[in-house]
Amino acid sequence: MGAGTVMTVLTLLLMALATYCTRIGGYLLLNRQHxxxxxxxxMEAAPGCVLIAVLAPDFASGxxxxxxxxxxxxxxxxxxxxxVTVLVGIGSGWFFRMILPS
Known part of the structure; x- marks a missing residue:
């Protein structure tokens, strides 16, 4: 496994951990609040906004x-x-990058 692959996997794991911490933190802080x-x-729209912020630079590449x-x-x-949308996005990104030249 190359250094780039290790960094990619590490980045994904840290992003997953950060997402989990914000979710559980929100639950712990607000579970008894109205x-x-x-x-x-x-708050329901926030995950989609975060996803867009993470992905937008790639799509601006042209x-x-x-x-x-x-x-x-x-x-x-x-x-x-x-x-499902995230999985489709990851899969289609991989697929199109494999079949189309840079």
Whole structure:
């Protein structure tokens, strides 16, 4: 396994840990609190916003593979859950990068 692969896996694991910590931290802080409906809506939208912030730089690159993956992911987002959308985005990104030149 190359150094780049190790760094990629480490980055993914640290991102997963950070996500878990924010989720469990929010639960521990707010589990006995009353949350206003407007606040609840904002909190429900946050995971999607974080996902967009992480992925946006790749899609701004202008590479055809990334733009096609973005299109497929947007269609999935309109029809599927967040987990399925993430998996479709990862899979389509990998697929298009494999079949299309840089």
């Amino acid at each position: 949350i206003a409906p407007r606040t609840a809506k904002v 590479r055809m593979a990334d733009l096609l993956a973005l299109t497929v992911t947007l269609v999935a987002a309109m029809r599927c859950s967040l987990l």
